[in-house]
Amino acid sequence: MSADRRPPREPAGERPQEHPGERAPAPPRRPPWRRLLRAGRPRATRGQLLAGLLCAALGFGVVVQVRSTDSSGLDDLRESDLVRILDDTTERGDRLADELRSLEATREQLTEGSDSAQAAERAAAERATEYGLLAGTLPASGPGIVATVSDPGGAVRSTHLIQLVQELRDAGAEALQVGGTRVVASTAFADDPGGVLVGGRTEPAPYVVTAVGDPDTLSTALDIPGGVRETLRQAGAQLEVQTSEVVRVSALHALSAPQYARPASPEPSADQ
Known part of the structure; x- marks a missing residue:
């Protein structure tokens, strides 16, 4: 008799019984919206992370620099320099307040006074x-200063004199003269081999x-630290x-005749 070669039987209970026509259950599927959300989620690469860290470091450095710049404007000055700047600012405010009161008094005289015609004539x-002093057509005298700039090396340029004139104007100078040239709003400064060209005239x-x-205000303005x-x-x-109680600005500015401007004829009123 030949030996029966059949595969060994599996123990009962270890192999699930399958019925004909049945399939194994499929794994649960995720909802479509969750799959779309996962697919659209950005994935940061190593390069993007490095760029983000560099941007954060750069922003932090910019903030620190801005704060240090803002705080170093007056922190490094001495107490005497701070007092001088404060006094100059206070004097400018007082001068503007006096001018405001003068204008208000003139307005009251013109609108409420009984002699409004005389007040208008005086005004x-x-x-x-x-306006003659501002335009440079009238000489001026009064308290003020005389500032002398020595230039042994010939290094002074027109920009230096412009800065000097601008500091004096900001400090309330009512009349200015550089050498023999009257300085007005339209005066131009330019470099010249023989010195500085002021209003078309070479000043050596x-x-x-x-x-x-005001002598004190003008001299203080020229001594501001960093000025x-x-x-x-x-x-x-x-x-x-x-500084002096009496200085004289004698140079005059010649006004040129207008080339294009002409007096306009009065417009007819609505009643005519």
């Missing part, structure tokens, strides 16, 4: 004098700037300021 004469060194105004005195010193020039 017009005062304005004409003020040393440059003498005469200003009419014109420091700029001239770095250029190799020296600034000497003398």
Whole structure:
């Protein structure tokens, strides 16, 4: 008899019984919206992470630099320099307040006074004098300063004198003169081989700037830390300021006749 070679039987209970026509249950499927959300979720690469860290570090550095710049404006100044700047600011505010009160008083005289015609005439004469001083057509005298800029090395340029004039204007100078040239709003400064060209006229060194105004305020404005005195010193020039109760600005600015402007004829009123 031949041996019966049948595969060994599996123990009962270890193999699930399958019925004909039945399939194994499929694994549970995720909802479509969850699959879309997972597919659209950005995946950060190593390069993107490195770029983000660099941007964060750069932003932090910019913030630190801005804060240090904002706080270093006045923190490094001495107490005397801070007091000088405060006094200059206070004097400018007082000068503007006085001008405001004067204008308000003039307005009251013109609108409420019984002699409004005389008040208007006086106001017009005062304005004409003020405008003549501003336009440089009238000489001026009064308290002020005389600033002398020595330039042994020939390093002073027109920008230095512009800064000097601008500092004096901001400090309330009512009349200015550089050498023999009257300085007005339209005066131009330019470099010249023989010095500095002021209003079309060459002014040689040393440059003498005469200003009419409050002497203390004008001299203080030129000594502000980091201002014109420091700029001239770095250029190799020296600034000497003398205050006086009476200085005279005698140079006059010649007005040119208008080329295109003509007086306009009065427009007819609505009643005509």
